[in-house]
Amino acid sequence: MSNLIKGETGEWEIVIGMEVHAQVISESKLFSGAATAFGAEPNSQVSLVDAAMPGMLPVINEAAVRQAVKTGLGLQAKINLRSIFDRKNYFYPDLPAGYQISQYQHPIVGTGSLTIELADGSSREIGITRLHLEQDAGKSLHDQSPSSTYIDLNRAGVALMEIVSEPDLRSSEEAGAYLAKMRSILRYLGTCDGNMEEGSMRADVNVSVRKPGGPLGTRCEIKNVNSVRFVKQAIEYEARRQIELIEGGGKVDQETRLFDTGRGVTRSMRSKEEAHDYRYFPDPDLVPLVLAPEFVERLKEELPELPDTKKQRFVRELGLSPYDAEVLVAEKESADFFEAVAKGRDAKTAANWVTGEYFAALNRAGATIAEFPVSAEKLGELIDLVADGTLSNRLAKDVFEGMAETGKSAAEIVAERGLKQVSDTGAIEAAIDKVIAANADKVAEYRAGKDKLYGFFVGQVMKAMGGKANPQALNDLLKRKLSA
Ligand code: ADP
Numbered sequence: 419m420s421n422l423i424k425g426e427t428g429e430w431e432i433v434i435g436m437e438v439h440a441q442v443i444s445e446s447k448l449f450s451g452a453a454t455a456f457g458a459e460p461n462s463q464v465s466l467v468d469a470a471m472p473g474m475l476p477v478i479n480e481a482a483v484r485q486a487v488k489t490g491l492g493l494q495a496k497i498n499l500r501s502i503f504d505r506k507n508y509f510y511p512d513l514p515a516g517y518q519i520s521q522y523q524h525p526i527v528g529t530g531s532l533t534i535e536l537a538d539g540s541s542r543e544i545g546i547t548r549l550h551l552e553q554d555a556g557k558s559l560h561d562q563s564p565s566s567t568y569i570d571l572n573r574a575g576v577a578l579m580e581i582v583s584e585p586d587l588r589s590s591e592e593a594g595a596y597l598a599k600m601r602s603i604l605r606y607l608g609t610c611d612g613n614m615e616e617g618s619m620r621a622d623v624n625v626s627v628r629k630p631g632g633p634l635g636t637r638c639e640i641k642n643v644n645s646v647r648f649v650k651q652a653i654e655y656e657a658r659r660q661i662e663l664i665e666g667g668g669k670v671d672q673e674t675r676l677f678d679t680g681r682g683v684t685r686s687m688r689s690k691e692e693a694h695d696y697r698y699f700p701d702p703d704l705v706p707l708v709l710a711p712e713f714v715e716r717l718k719e720e721l722p723e724l725p726d727t728k729k730q731r732f733v734r735e736l737g738l739s740p741y742d743a744e745v746l747v748a749e750k751e752s753a754d755f756f757e758a759v760a761k762g763r764d765a766k767t768a769a770n771w772v773t774g775e776y777f778a779a780l781n782r783a784g785a786t787i788a789e790f791p792v793s794a795e796k797l798g799e800l801i802d803l804v805a806d807g808t809l810s811n812r813l814a815k816d817v818f819e820g821m822a823e824t825g826k827s828a829a830e831i832v833a834e835r836g837l838k839q840v841s842d843t844g845a846i847e848a849a850i851d852k853v854i855a856a857n858a859d860k861v862a863e864y865r866a867g868k869d870k871l872y873g874f875f876v877g878q879v880m881k882a883m884g885g886k887a888n889p890q891a892l893n894d895l896l897k898r899k900l901s902a
C-alpha cells in the first residue's frame with residue numbers, strides 16, 4: 419500500500435513526528451503534595467509550591483518517577499539512571515513561577531520503540547526518541563467574567579510525561595495508529611488514563627513533506643491536538659497545504675500552527691522568529707535524579723503483560739486469528755473481558771461472541787464494558803447453554819438481545835420465553851412426518867434429484883417447531899426420512 423500523495427509535480431511523501439503529552443496517574447503533583455483529582459473546585463488543589471510562593475522548595479514525587487520509568491520500560495526504552503531537571507523560562511499568567519520545571523538534555527528515559535499495526539495487516543516499528551518528566555501549567559479561564567481573566571492553578575505542577583517520537587511516521591493512518599497504540603500501552607501500564615477529551619493526553623504533530631527518498635522538508639508543528647480523528651484530519655490538511663505551497667513556488671516556514679476542528683484547517687500561531695528562547699538551565703533547587711538499578715529492576719519485574727505480548731499469546735496459545743486478537747487487545751478492558759469469558763471455555767467461540775454480538779450491542783448502546791448489563795459471567799453462561807445443546811446459535815442470539823435489554827441471565831430468559839431448544843427426537847420426527855405428508859409433490863421432486871429443496875424442508879420443520887428444534891438432530895432425522 420502506497421502512502422504517497424500525488425501532486426502536480428509528481429509524488430510526495432509525508433513525514434510525521436509526534437510529541438505526546440501524557441498526564442501521569444498520581445495522587446499528588448510532581449513537586450508538591452497537592453491533590454490532582456479531575457474536576458475539583460478551582461484553586462482547591464494548590465499548595466504554596468504550586469503557587470510559587472517565595473522560599474518554597476520543590477520535592478520530587480517518587481510515585482511520578484516510578485510511573486515514568488514504567489512507561490519507559492513499556493516502550494522498551496533505555497532508562498537513564500541519572501537525569502536532570504531544568505527550568506524552562508517563559509512568562510504566562512497561568513505559570514506563577516515564571517518557569518516550568520522540565521527535563522532537557524538529560525531526560526529520564528532515552529530511545530525506545532513502539533509497534534503499530536496497519537489496516538492491511540502489516541506492522542511497523544516507530545522509534546521513540548525520549549520521554550521526559552515535566553510540570554503542567556495552570557489554566558486561564560476567559561469565560562467566567564466579561565472583563566477579567568481568572569486563573570485556576572489546580573493543574574499547575576501536575577506531572578506530565580512528554581514522549582517524543584522519531585520522524586518515522588509516513589501517513590495519517592500511521593500517525594493515528596501510533597497515538598491509539600500509545601494510549602493503549604499507557605492504559606495497560608496504568609501510568610496515564612489516556613482521556614483525550616479531558617485533556618489528560620494530547621499530541622503536538624510535526625508534519626513535513628518531501629519527494630520520496632529526498633532530504634527531510636521543513637516541518638510545521640500542530641499544537642495540542644486532542645483526538646485520533648483530529649490528528650488524522652490535521653495531517654491530511656497540512657500535508658496538502660505544504661505540497662500546494664511548494665508546487666506554487668513558495669516555501670514552508672517552520673512555524674507552530676493550530677488545528678481548527680470546526681473548519682478542518684490548520685492556522686499559523688507563531689513563526690520560528692517568534693519562538694520563545696526558554697533559557698534552559700538546571701534547576702538549582704533540585705539535585706540530579708539518580709535511580710538505583712534495583713529500583714528499575716523491580717519495576718521491570720512488576721510490568722503487566724502489554725498488548726503486543728498478549729496478542730501473540732492469544733494467537734499462539736488460544737488459536738485466535740491475528741485479526742480477532744488485535745481487536746481484543748486494543749483496549750485492556752476488552753482483553754480482560756474476553757479472557758474472563760474464555761476461561762474454561764472454547765476460546766474461539768468466546769472470541770466470536772465478544773467481537774461479534776457483544777461489541778455490536780456495546781456500540782449500539784454507546785456504553786462501556788463496565789456499564790453494559792451483560793457481564794463476562796453472564797455471556798459465559800449463555801455460551802454454555804449453546805455448548806450443552808439447550809440453545810441453537812440462532813436462539814442464543816435472541817436470548818443475548820434479551821439479556822442486553824433487561825440485564826437478566828440467559829437461563830432466566832430461556833425459562834421466561836420457553837426458548838429451550840427441543841432435542842427430543844420423537845417431537846422432531848413427528849414434525850418432519852407432518853411436513854413430508856403435506857408436501858408429497860415436493861418430496862417426489864427432491865427424491866428425483868432437486869437437491870435445492872432441502873432447505874425448504876428444514877425451514878418448514880423449524881417453523882412448525884417455533885424455531886426451537888435442535889438443528890443437528892433435525893438434519894440427521896430429515897436426511898434419513900427424505901432418503902427413505
Ligand atoms: P523541538 O525541540 O523544536 O520540538 P525536536 O528536534 O525535538 O524539535 O523535534 C520535535 C519533533 O519533530 C519530533 O517528534 C521529531 O520526530 C519531529 N521532526 C523533526 N524533524 C521533522 C521533519 N522534518 N518532519 C517531521 N517531523 C519532524
Ligand code: MG
Pocket residue numbers: 437622639
Ligand atoms: Mg517541540
